[in-house]
Amino acid sequence: MYINGQWIETGATFESLNPADGSVVGTVQDGGAEQARQAVTAAQEAFAGWAGSTAYQRSALLERVYQLMLERRQPLAELLTREQGKPLKAARGEVAAAADAVRWCAEEAKRVYGETIPSARSNHRFIVNRHPVGVAAAITPWNFPISMVTRKLAPALAAGCTAVLKPAEATPLCARALFEIFDEAGFPPGVVNLVTARDPGPVGEVFCTDRRVRKLSFTGSTAVGKHLASACAPQLKRLSLELGGHAPFIVFEDADPVQAAKGLGLLKFANSGQTCISPNRIFVHRAVMQPFMEALSQRMAKLRVGNGLEDGINLGPLINRAAVEKVQAQVEDALGKGAELKQGGEVLDEGNLGRGHFYAPTLLAGIDPDMRIYREETFGPVAPILAFDDEEQVLAMANDTDYGLAAYCYTRDLGRAMRMFEGLEFGMVGINDIDPTAAAAPFGGVKESGLGREGGREGIQEYLETRVGGFAIG
Ligand code: ADP
Numbered sequence: 001m002y003i004n005g006q007w008i009e010t011g012a013t014f015e016s017l018n019p020a021d022g023s024v025v026g027t028v029q030d031g032g033a034e035q036a037r038q039a040v041t042a043a044q045e046a047f048a049g050w051a052g053s054t055a056y057q058r059s060a061l062l063e064r065v066y067q068l069m070l071e072r073r074q075p076l077a078e079l080l081t082r083e084q085g086k087p088l089k090a091a092r093g094e095v096a097a098a099a100d101a102v103r104w105c106a107e108e109a110k111r112v113y114g115e116t117i118p119s120a121r122s123n124h125r126f127i128v129n130r131h132p133v134g135v136a137a138a139i140t141p142w143n144f145p146i147s148m149v150t151r152k153l154a155p156a157l158a159a160g161c162t163a164v165l166k167p168a169e170a171t172p173l174c175a176r177a178l179f180e181i182f183d184e185a186g187f188p189p190g191v192v193n194l195v196t197a198r199d200p201g202p203v204g205e206v207f208c209t210d211r212r213v214r215k216l217s218f219t220g221s222t223a224v225g226k227h228l229a230s231a232c233a234p235q236l237k238r239l240s241l242e243l244g245g246h247a248p249f250i251v252f253e254d255a256d257p258v259q260a261a262k263g264l265g266l267l268k269f270a271n272s273g274q275t276c277i278s279p280n281r282i283f284v285h286r287a288v289m290q291p292f293m294e295a296l297s298q299r300m301a302k303l304r305v306g307n308g309l310e311d312g313i314n315l316g317p318l319i320n321r322a323a324v325e326k327v328q329a330q331v332e333d334a335l336g337k338g339a340e341l342k343q344g345g346e347v348l349d350e351g352n353l354g355r356g357h358f359y360a361p362t363l364l365a366g367i368d369p370d371m372r373i374y375r376e377e378t379f380g381p382v383a384p385i386l387a388f389d390d391e392e393q394v395l396a397m398a399n400d401t402d403y404g405l406a407a408y409c410y411t412r413d414l415g416r417a418m419r420m421f422e423g424l425e426f427g428m429v430g431i432n433d434i435d436p437t438a439a440a441a442p443f444g445g446v447k448e449s450g451l452g453r454e455g456g457r458e459g460i461q462e463y464l465e466t467r468v469g470g471f472a473i474g
Helices: 033-052 055-071 073-084 088-111 147-159 172-185 200-209 222-235 257-273 286-301 321-336 351-355 391-399 414-423 456-461
Strands: 013-017 024-029 115-117 124-132 135-139 162-166 192-194 213-219 238-242 247-251 279-285 340-343 362-365 382-388 406-410 428-431 464-472
Touching (some): 033 124, 033 200, 055 147
Parallel strands (some): 135 213, 162 192, 247 406
Antiparallel strands (some): 013 024, 115 124
16 A cells, blocks of 8 residues: 555455466455555645645646556556456556546646636626645546556645545555656655555545545445445545446447447457447347448457467456356346347356456347346357347437446438437447547536546546636726
């Protein structure tokens, strides 16, 4: 753990395991409420100095973090693959994206502008300033254990907030490796703090109830997000929540079905399906169903499952046994209710795979709304396909979810593209595009997918308060 510029030990530790083979990747300190409070104290004491530093000073330190992350891209990526499982190429991509978020915030720190507002009174002026919220707490998930951390800490630090992070218990080593970089970059003590814990409850409780914490940013499941939101409610603590998703992926009859299948194949199996923007309901117009399915099956047949450190692997393990069981239960439920298994549909446990948590890339056709997979997030390598006949029907079905994070649509009709962009009730919409995300673009959802945005200008606003000054000038 890293508190007030020091690496500290509690005596208790826990292990981080490799999901590809069950081996121990490393050991970290096991913290609780006491360490969380210590970290908040350090962050609170450092706040005035950090908030009072210039944006140029904060920017320079973040720039240094960016440089160090790039220098360590390969070892960070290898650690990420060992601890989380994604193939090495994807891990290198995550480290680059995570570093890019830091650089973007280093640049944007200098552009946190205020404004003046014309007053109706001639002897009066209005000035609007942006102030850092105060101590910001962050809780991050295991699916992107490097980029989720920088996506929260970089804007917080750029805005002038001090921060305390609790990373997911499955991936604490990635967070620790990033904090080695923060330490080396030379942030003043207490500005950025790390509390690792096997049990997230007590640390989360401190973040929600300690009045010195002014802001909580959480990425994870909708259930935990709601729990944290209610725990923060008595103090009306500011919240950013990036929660679950259930993305529709729509292929119209005017789209190129082979191109759409390529996009789906890349998107659905990225991170073994363990992303909140992964397509969970794939709506294909009946007229292009056959060529789409053919192209998709061909791509899926080429996916190689295994340890992400090995050459040529495209699909790594799921994070743990419970994840495999959840995927298997959803597939069985769908098959029991009449879905058609086109490919996969099984736990992979032959030979070396048996030591890890692998699930076969799976293609299901004939999905309908009373199957669990139609409503529940899968977080696994399963592509559930539905046929549709017209635009109005598919838009209604796509929006028929409590989630509202990402949606995708393939069409070559410009009017239809615009109608879908405007009609889909989701925070991010990809039109013939599987990656509507970037450090400069706002990431986040509507409905039960969350509150607030990460990335872009809006990502920094999440850590700022607006203050208006009225000046009577005589
Ligand atoms: P997942 O189901 O994807 O693991 P979670 O929402 O359980 O998603 O985990 C996301 C993050 O939330 C992790 O850092 C985890 O430790 C944390 N978390 C889980 N439960 C709690 C809780 N009760 N209080 C605070 N943090 C929690």
